[in-house]
Amino acid sequence: MNRSKSKKRIIVVVITGLVLIIVSAALFYLRGGIMVIIHNVGTEPLQAVVVHVTGNSYPQGDIAAGATKRVKVQAQGESHIELTYGEGKHLVVDCYFEGGNKGKITAEVTSHEVIRVEQDIHVGFF
16 A cells, blocks of 8 residues: 555656756746857957847857857847957848847858847747
8 A cells, every 4th residue: 555655646746847947948948049150250369258138248258260160149128239249349241130029130241240040939839
């Protein structure tokens, strides 16, 4: 009799754990956010890079020549992306998204300019 109760208890714990994992994953997915991918296609490193969106900033450290950094960003309203690096250097990434959007923006940059921007932004759950 005790074995039966013990098995039921284990089953309940396992099912509860699985439900918590599924709910956590769903909440993470539904939260939105834009994956920003910065690819330094230049010959010089970008030092002390910070990705700025409306309401938030995301320090990325250095990006070596040929290297790529990824960061998931959350904007507080309408936004585009600005990169600051080095001593007062600044690049504007030509894109548009809003808080709650999901998707990906890839920017190919050098230490002097934004070469190419590709964006795939979605509104809502999909």
